[in-house]
Amino acid sequence: MLAVTELTNFYGETDPQALIAKYGSPLYVYNERILRQRCREMKELVSLDGFRVNYSTKANANLELLKIIRSEGLDADAMSPGEIYVLLKAGFKPEQILFIPNNVSDQELQYAIDQKIKISVDSLSQLERLGRLHPGGEVVVRFNSGVGAGHHEKVVTGGSKTKFGVNPGQIAAVKELVARYRLKLIGINQHIGSLFLEEKPYLDGVKALLAIAVQFEGLSFVDFGGGFGIPYRKQESQARLDLTKLCTQLTGLLSNWRATYNPAVEFKIEPGRYLVAESGVLLGTVYAHKENGGTTYIGTDLGFNVLIRPALYDSHHDLEVYRNGKVVSRTELQPVTVVGNICETGDIMAKERELPLIEEGDLLGVMDAGGYGYVMSSNYNNRLRPAEVLIDQNGDDRLIRRRETFEDLVACCV
Numbered sequence: 001m002l003a004v005t006e007l008t009n010f011y012g013e014t015d016p017q018a019l020i021a022k023y024g025s026p027l028y029v030y031n032e033r034i035l036r037q038r039c040r041e042m043k044e045l046v047s048l049d050g051f052r053v054n055y056s057t058k059a060n061a062n063l064e065l066l067k068i069i070r071s072e073g074l075d076a077d078a079m080s081p082g083e084i085y086v087l088l089k090a091g092f093k094p095e096q097i098l099f100i101p102n103n104v105s106d107q108e109l110q111y112a113i114d115q116k117i118k119i120s121v122d123s124l125s126q127l128e129r130l131g132r133l134h135p136g137g138e139v140v141v142r143f144n145s146g147v148g149a150g151h152h153e154k155v156v157t158g159g160s161k162t163k164f165g166v167n168p169g170q171i172a173a174v175k176e177l178v179a180r181y182r183l184k185l186i187g188i189n190q191h192i193g194s195l196f197l198e199e200k201p202y203l204d205g206v207k208a209l210l211a212i213a214v215q216f217e218g219l220s221f222v223d224f225g226g227g228f229g230i231p232y233r234k235q236e237s238q239a240r241l242d243l244t245k246l247c248t249q250l251t252g253l254l255s256n257w258r259a260t261y262n263p264a265v266e267f268k269i270e271p272g273r274y275l276v277a278e279s280g281v282l283l284g285t286v287y288a289h290k291e292n293g294g295t296t297y298i299g300t301d302l303g304f305n306v307l308i309r310p311a312l313y314d315s316h317h318d319l320e321v322y323r324n325g326k327v328v329s330r331t332e333l334q335p336v337t338v339v340g341n342i343c344e345t346g347d348i349m350a351k352e353r354e355l356p357l358i359e360e361g362d363l364l365g366v367m368d369a370g371g372y373g374y375v376m377s378s379n380y381n382n383r384l385r386p387a388e389v390l391i392d393q394n395g396d397d398r399l400i401r402r403r404e405t406f407e408d409l410v411a412c413c414v
């Protein structure tokens, strides 16, 4: 039975002020209990044997978090040789990793082949490239089943307007290349896009991929991709994705399909955000305020170098204000625009947001920042990437990645 629990007491035995005093600002903070809980929810999404969850490393590649995810019994996806490298460092076995790259070189493919890692290709030309490099080897093909979904057009990966996947009209050509290079097609996969909160698009995608799967014999697995959304607007009581409903529908669909077409097939999913986003909060500090053109600006160290989602996708993250280690209650609110310290007008964390009255020295918590946060951070303006801290299951804090130093800024220069 699938149980989705709201976990509270994010900061355990400590509080935002103590954390910033100890580790500096800005700071990514993760909660181990929440991460483990989300892993378990995804593992229970389909009540069938031969169902595997591959964590999509791109959402958060911190080594300690990867170790926790591995200890929960998940496998993983990698998008690049760098992600393969960190997954191996985190203790994942090569057979637990699926490499799902896009437009890669011979050298990158060879790296995965040498590590004995399964590779998914997403075009005929990449299939041929892999065939030339590794004739007689195993291969997985990523299809674009025509179904797309996502919170922004930049993250919809299925359908006719994206660069991803092999078109189902090219199945005959796939078979021809597989035969020409004596490849063994062990699986097919897809990813419709990132963040849906209604189950329909995912189920449509599953049905569309299964219709492709019946056209291949002897597949070991069918992998339906990720995209499971989280509610970023909790302060407005946004509803969660109904996993119980999705579980019932998916389990029925998949068990029928397996009984009809291929009793030996495994099913996989590839969640990223769902596992890590709510496990992370980004903390920052208020250093200034000003009025301009009727807008109140709250100046912080939360630039888009630290969290780019609002600037890149107009994404919403709920904000909490902390003073003296405690959250300031949302009783008296004022519309403010929260900005960072980067030299660009678009450096906005939250536009005209109703927040409690903020004072200099207050701390801000950017909620649900554990997915596509640190991994998309940069050194723009030669700012240093922040540290990352874990609140473990006992509620104790521990540094899991140090803050960068000025030396790191020139470490690669020759």
Ligand code: LLP
Pocket: 056, 058, 059, 077, 100, 155, 157, 190, 191, 193, 194, 195, 225, 226, 227, 228, 270, 271, 272, 273, 274, 309, 313, 371, 372
């Ligand atoms: N599998 C593949 C092949 C993917 O490309 C992705 C995400 C996933 C799985 C995991 O998707 P998830 O479960 O996390 O939605 N930076 C954007 C999201 C980009 C997602 C890219 N692909 C954001 O911050 O919203």
